[in-house]
Amino acid sequence: MSARIIQGGRATQFIANENRTSEEDALKGGGGGGTFDTMEARVAVLENEVKHIREDIGAMRTDVHKSREDIGTIKTDIALAKSDIARLPSKEWNVKALIGLATFITALTVLINFGPALIRLLRAH
Structure with missing residues (x-):
């Protein structure tokens, strides 16, 4: 054994x-x-x-x-x-921020491109 x-x-x-x-x-x-x-x-x-x-x-x-x-x-x-x-930030906040940024850039572009013409137009009246 x-x-x-x-x-x-x-x-x-x-x-x-x-x-x-x-x-x-x-x-x-x-x-x-x-x-x-x-x-x-x-x-x-x-x-x-x-x-x-x-x-x-x-x-x-x-x-x-x-x-x-x-x-x-x-x-x-x-x-x-x-x-x-x-x-x-949430997705909703991101979308709102992007829309706000796009709006700001658009307004700034408009002012740069059409600002002097608007000022002349306002002075003429």
Whole structure:
């Protein structure tokens, strides 16, 4: 019987003897040998893997915290953009401004082209 634990691309294989007696199956304490020796090696590997898992979780917590800060910044930026857009002139205002500008330019052109003739006409009367 064999079991395989894979973590981050690393594989550790533990092979247990299928022909163990029931006495060997009982875990012994201390340095008495038996199945405890292989158990100690497996526990050491698991402890090492737990250390890596804890480091990974710590890094993930940092990433989540940074992501929350980034999302807060994005929300603020969106609110500011909405505020700026709300202050922009409407289409109606733009049309009115263009009509007013066209009227002003037309009146100015008329005065430039026909102003002296109008002044003479007004003085003649």
